[in-house]
Amino acid sequence: MTLLHDESLTAEELTVWRMLQRAQMRVTRHLEAELFVAHDLALASYDVLLQLAEAPERRLRMNDLAGRVLLSRSGLTRLIDRLQRDGLVVREACASDARGLYAVLTDPGAARLAQATPTYLRGIRSQFLDLLAPGEIEQVRVMLAKLAALDLTDAP
Amino acid sequence: MTLLHDESLTAEELTVWRMLQRAQMRVTRHLEAELFVAHDLALASYDVLLQLAEAPERRLRMNDLAGRVLLSRSGLTRLIDRLQRDGLVVREACASDARGLYAVLTDPGAARLAQATPTYLRGIRSQFLDLLAPGEIEQVRVMLAKLAALDLTDAP
DNA sequence: GCTGTTTAGGTGTCCGTGCAACGTTCTAAG
DNA sequence: CTTAGAACGTTGCACGGACACCTAAACAGC
Numbered sequence: 286m287t288l289l290h291d292e293s294l295t296a297e298e299l300t301v302w303r304m305l306q307r308a309q310m311r312v313t314r315h316l317e318a319e320l321f322v323a324h325d326l327a328l329a330s331y332d333v334l335l336q337l338a339e340a341p342e343r344r345l346r347m348n349d350l351a352g353r354v355l356l357s358r359s360g361l362t363r364l365i366d367r368l369q370r371d372g373l374v375v376r377e378a379c380a381s382d383a384r385g386l387y388a389v390l391t392d393p394g395a396a397r398l399a400q401a402t403p404t405y406l407r408g409i410r411s412q413f414l415d416l417l418a419p420g421e422i423e424q425v426r427v428m429l430a431k432l433a434a435l436d437l438t439d440a441p
Numbered sequence: 442m443t444l445l446h447d448e449s450l451t452a453e454e455l456t457v458w459r460m461l462q463r464a465q466m467r468v469t470r471h472l473e474a475e476l477f478v479a480h481d482l483a484l485a486s487y488d489v490l491l492q493l494a495e496a497p498e499r500r501l502r503m504n505d506l507a508g509r510v511l512l513s514r515s516g517l518t519r520l521i522d523r524l525q526r527d528g529l530v531v532r533e534a535c536a537s538d539a540r541g542l543y544a545v546l547t548d549p550g551a552a553r554l555a556q557a558t559p560t561y562l563r564g565i566r567s568q569f570l571d572l573l574a575p576g577e578i579e580q581v582r583v584m585l586a587k588l589a590a591l592d593l594t595d596a597p
Numbered sequence: 598g599c600t601g602t603t604t605a606g607g608t609g610t611c612c613g614t615g616c617a618a619c620g621t622t623c624t625a626a627g
Numbered sequence: 628c629t630t631a632g633a634a635c636g637t638t639g640c641a642c643g644g645a646c647a648c649c650t651a652a653a654c655a656g657c
Contacts, residue, residue: 299565301585302570304589305465305569305585306465306511307511308588312588313462327613329613346635348634348636355463356614359615359636359638360614362638363614363637364614379635382634382635383623384634406455412588413458414457414458417587423453424580425457425461425584426457428573428577428580429457430460432467433464504606513646514606515607515647516643516644516645518606518607519607520643538605538652540652540653541604541605541652599656600656601655601657602655602656603653603654604652604654605652605653606649606651610647611644611647612643613642613643613644613645614642614644615640616640616642617640618639619637619639620636620637620638621634621635621637623633624631624632624633625633627629627630627631
């Protein structure tokens, strides 16, 4: 602990950060593994399908989608390639902007999402929500809202 | 909670999980980027150096270290390769077990860690801790402790 | 002693991702 | 209309990481 001056960060604060890293990693890996073995779906793929399912007309512009799933645009291009190859998503041209493409959820994609969702939710429950008291979940929500507020000023 | 089906997480609960994902990702990327531009260190590299610095005699067995930095053993092998190439770490044989290797922090490694640490701490502060009230940090710590408790039953 | 099993670590290979560069299209200034 | 610049999406490339497999050493039982 000699490395970490008290004036900068207390040991407790640093511990909190490291615990957060570990907890998030653990839950993510657990979720990813379960989704993969049960439905052959990577977590990023699930997120894409979910975002599309929630979007109006089951479609989103590539750029927009990339922002929502925390993936670079190039990363999303490849991911959509795979999903399209598997028939879960199709690309459609945008009428109002010839540069634009929509990623559109197909019926098989929606079905696959529906299959996988129970696994996903069960994972979040068992690895995360069930371990916290209801009041704590609310606390977390409030705190995360503060962190999320930075996103706006952060990514102009 | 259990009276509900798997499908029925409340919107709030699901939102909390997604916000957590985003927040963690945002902070991690910010930290990684700053460490990289300022000290040419990946976050994983920083973690390794930090773990070694805190370990007795600045050394840890490869296997042990892999667990602490949430990296697969093969991933750690490559990472230590790089760090060793850069002179920040050396491998040393283990006297009591001829199979074993220690990763040992060198003086240049410790110096590099010391240089990078202010950046690291500043990042955690600005992106995470400063956004929460002191009481909230304690709340988070308590919750994370619950999540971390699962690690034991999870990875025997 | 031998022999099968387990553990430590490294290697071959594949896959996913980010960055930088590119072509295309839209938009604004002249 | 023309042209400079920005925005959208894709591609070449390199890197980091995981998985499966491999060797060497330790340990178990006989």
